[in-house]
Amino acid sequence: MSGHVFVVGADLRRLVCDDVLVPTDRSLRVTAEWGELLPADVVRSEDDDGLCLGLDWDGDERVLGVPGGRTGDTGRQLWLVDTVDERERDPEDALRWLVDGAREALAAVARRKVPTPVHGRARRLVALPALGTGWGAAAGQRGTLLARLLPVLHEGADAHGFDIALVLRGPSDLAAAQRVRRAEPDGWDLPEHLQQLARDLGERARRGQLAAFVGAGVSAAAGLPTWEQLLDELAGRSGLDDGLRAGLSRLPAQDAAALLARELGRQQLECFVKERFGPGHYALAHALIADLPVQEFVTTNYDPLVELAAADIGRRLSVLPFDDAVPGRPWLLKLHGDAAHPESIVLTREEYLQFGDSRAALAGVLHSLLLTRHVLFVGTSMQDDDLIRIAHQVRSAIQAPGADPRRRSGTVLALRDDPARARLWEQDVQTVAIAPADTPPAEAARVLEVLLDCIGCLSTPPTGYLLDPAYRGMLSEEERVLAAALEQVERAVPEEASSSAVGEVAALLRRLGSRACAPSGLPPDEASDPRDDRLQQQRPG
Structure with a gap:
């Protein structure tokens, strides 16, 4: 059974996966950023050029598994891949050599058996950067490399049956890779109705009409508990006798939480939430959602994984209500509180009731999104009392006497077909089943x-690499002429401009891939393009 090739903006060091390919050379040197993934006993020395590893190649092989097997708490196996060719080659031969190394690496990974992928994922996930674009054989040829590398990754996913994530950091890289993918005839193994849905949601995202709601199901893929699992974990700490613990399952979830909060004490409950839902590795779905060109995010989750995934591609989200909303900066509303502020969490029946009073302003934000945006609900079963209340209030508002009929205000991505629940919500949102009930x-x-992944590809603006020299080879003749004209404008933009008009032009040039136009007076994520190049590009390999 074929695997799938994902393209995602993320930090490989923080992405939940089973295998990571790390670029190196014949001297087994890696850039320092990979140090936190390596077992300490493998690093022989460190200098300004990176880390030297105390390992040895076996003959002419180009792939080496890091001994000690799994690293960290996510069970990732590291693989070193030689991407620095010391021989003189013409550019075409150098690229061929590089992608042959990627093919060899995937074959080596496939020989390691993984009976149970991390956190119960259906398929093993192998993650890699754009090999060879730092020190390696494709330095300066990023566009050509992506066009050659992606077919090899598809070939590997088909041959070995695992999923592959090509992980990129810069907006130019993402825009260029998505352009390559849009030209692929069969890039997504999805039924036609889901492909049509992706086209619709991608268009909404490009137009600034889409907002995202992230539920607990997304964080479950990162090893965090669902609501029921959280109550079970709390019960294990509570000291309740077997009879009371058995009775918890017969109580409504919010009442079970109230009993556990009473037994544990509020302070112990808050300490547990802060520890259990603190910063950690994020799942592929977190990164895919954070990559979307969306300005407004809402979640009922306590964890910080959406904002961590966004930060890793240069998007700093204001976390409401704890941060100030800043014009031009995307934001994330924590509807039920944040583990970093454990006193804010909503868990018990009493806290849910208080939500309608003291936290009405937070609910009002979601009201506004449902009235003015199309909200994409991911990872939620739509059984939360607050969501039900908010949806009812919005429905009442738009069905006022004399009001015109309104379109449904969102799309719920339900994992499996549930006709009754879809019918229940049909006045408010469309519910799309991802898969049959069985x-x-x-x-x-x-x-x-x-x-x-498909929505992300179709929503990515196709111009984000136009002024990036590394992607000049991807441009058509017409685009080259335009890029040359824009480069003259780029050179005319002063470094310390105070004019708002100049700032607007600089922001446009950044959106087109310019690295010369730094924002004037504002951090890049507060300029008009939230996905700026503030973070350094990855430079391994």
């Missing part, structure tokens, strides 16, 4: 990731 949950969650 599909295993893990496989349905994987199809959801493929759909998010």
Whole structure:
């Protein structure tokens, strides 16, 4: 069974996966940023050029598994891949040599058996950067490399049956890779109705009409508990006798939480939430959602994984209500509180009731999105009392006497077909089943990731690399002429401009891939393009 190739903006060091390919050379040197993934006993020395590893190649091989097997708490196996060719080659031969190394690496990875992928994922996930674009054989040829590398990754996913994530950091890289993918005839193994949905949601995102709601199902892929699992974990700490613990399952979830909060004490409950839902590795779905050109995010989750995934591609989200909303900066509303502020969490029946009073302003933000945007609901079963209340209030407002009929205000991506629940919500949102009712949950969650990948590709602006010299080879003749004209404008933009008009032009040039136009007086993520190049490009390999 074929795997899928994802393209995602993320930090490989923080992405939940089973295998990571790390670029190196014949001296087994890697850039320092990979140090946190390596076992300490493998690093022989460190200098300004990176880390030297105390390992040895076996003959002419180009792939070496890091001994010690799994690293960190996510079970990732590291593989070193030689991407620095010491021989003189013409550019075409150098690229061929490089992609042959990627093919060899995927074959080596496939020989390691992984009976159970991390956190119960349906398929093993292998992640790699754009090999060879730092020190390696494709330095300065990023566009050509992507056009050659992606077919090899598809070939590997087909041959070995695992999923592959090509992980990129810069907006130019993402825009160029998505352009290559849009030209592929069969890039997504999705039924036609899901491909049409991806086209619709991608168009909404490009036009600034889409907002995203992230539920607990997304964070489950990162190893965090669902609501029921959280209550079970709390019960294990509570000291309740077996009879009371058995009775918890017969109580409504919010009442069970109230009993556990009473037994544990509020302070212990808050300490547990802060520890359990603190910063950690994020799942592929977190990164795919954070990549979307969306300015407004809402979540009922306590964890910081959406904002971490966004930060890793240079998007700093204001987390409401704890941060100030800044014009031009995307934001994330924590509807039920934040683990970093454990006193804010909403868990018990009493806290849910208080939500309608003291936290009405937060609910009002979601009211506004449902009235003015199309909200994409991911990872939620739509059973949360607050969501039900908010949807009812919005429905009441738009069905006022004399009001025109309104379109449905959102799309719920349900893992499996549930006609009754879809009928229940049909006045408010369209519910789209990702898979038939008999599909295993893990496989349905994987199809959801493929759909998010497709939406991300179709929503990425196709111009983000126009002024990036590394992608000059991808441009058509017409685009080269335009890029040359824009480069003259680029050179005319002063470094310390105070004019708002100049700032607007500089922001446009950044959106087109310019690295010369730094924002004037504002951090890049507060300029008009939230996905700026503030973060350094990855430079391994």
